[in-house]
């Protein structure tokens with residue numbers, strides 16, 4: 001087995017990108033320092049991962065905290081930015097928001113939709129009131145209330161609610177699944 005760091009890391013990761021876990025051809029792989037060397041990160045395997053070049057470029061000299069923020073913002077299955085982005089690109093675009101796929105498992109969004117259906121006409125008429133209700137519904141269903149912002153974004157993004165000036169003018173809830 002080769003002892004080159006990239007080969008070693010790829011082998012340890014089963015040939016997949018550390019972050020998006022997609023098969024990662026060696027020519028598209030690069031070594032990412034989790035803690036950047038400019039932040040005192042070490043040059044050993046404990047601090048190194050093999051990942052898609054585009055993500056490595058995006059991370060640049062971010063602190064570990066900033067990198068985690070990027071990852072957590074993706075909400076769910078993490079996807080690296082387009083792999084074809086040249087490694088020298090100075091301004092890598094932020095990862096495109098993933099279209100919210102209709103999930104078949106119980107998700108925070110589904111829990112909220114179910115709660116909203118139950119309320120019939122007693123649904124909140126303002127975004128602020130809805131945000132509070134969404135947080136409540138999430139907690140009641142075992143999800144973290146901090147997911148409320150994401151769920152609200154999905155409600156709007158998938159046009160389950162119509163909003164004007166922070167007032168909710170219509171609910172267009174999808175039919176119950178299953």
Ligand SMILES: [Zn+2]
Pocket residue numbers: 017018019020021022051052055079080
């Ligand atoms: Zn990746």
